[in-house]
Every structure is written in C-alpha cells, then in structure tokens.
Amino acid sequence: MTVKRALLLLMLFALAAPLCAQGPGTQADSKWIWITSGFSMAIASAGCGLAQAKAVAAAAEAMGRNPGAAAAIRFALVLGLVLIESLALYTLVIIFAKVVA
Secondary structure, three states, X not given: OOHHHHHHHHHHHHHHHHHHOXXXXXXXXXXXXXXXXXXXXXXXXXXXXXXXXXXXXXXXXXXXXXXXXXXXXXXXXXXXXXXXXXXXXXXXXXXXXXXXX
C-alpha cells in the first residue's frame, strides 16, 4: 500500500464520523429517507441484474463447451444466483428498517 493511499484512507476514516453525524431530526429530513431508499434499491437491483445476467451467460457457455459437467455447473449457478439475489433482499430489509425507524 502506498503512502498516498494510506493517508487517503486515514483522512476518510477521520472525517467519516463528523460527516455522518446526525442532528435532531426534522420533518424536512424525512423526505430524503424515501429518496435515498429508492436510489439504494435501484442501485442494488441494477447490480444484481447485471451480475445474474453475467452468471447465466457464463454458465450457458460453460455447459455448451462441456456438457458432461452440466450438473456441477448448474449447481454452482443456482448457488451463485441465490447469493447474488441475497444482496437485493438485504438492501430491501435495510431500507424497511430505516424507513420504519
């Protein structure tokens, strides 16, 4: 790790607490919760969609090249898709916890 990168990380960690400090909540702040929740779910869904598309394409190509290993590839594909989809579900749970609180 270079010295520049280490100093950048140190600055980020040092500034993170004051930047993320939350003052007393007002009614105007509650609209931002809905907007940021929508953006975070959109980003998570887009990332999951791209990852799932890439995983299915790679699995289809692998099964086309080696049909004998189709069962193992299919198992790895399903396991990977479950883990990818869990990202969107965790994001949804976090959003609901933030909106309700």
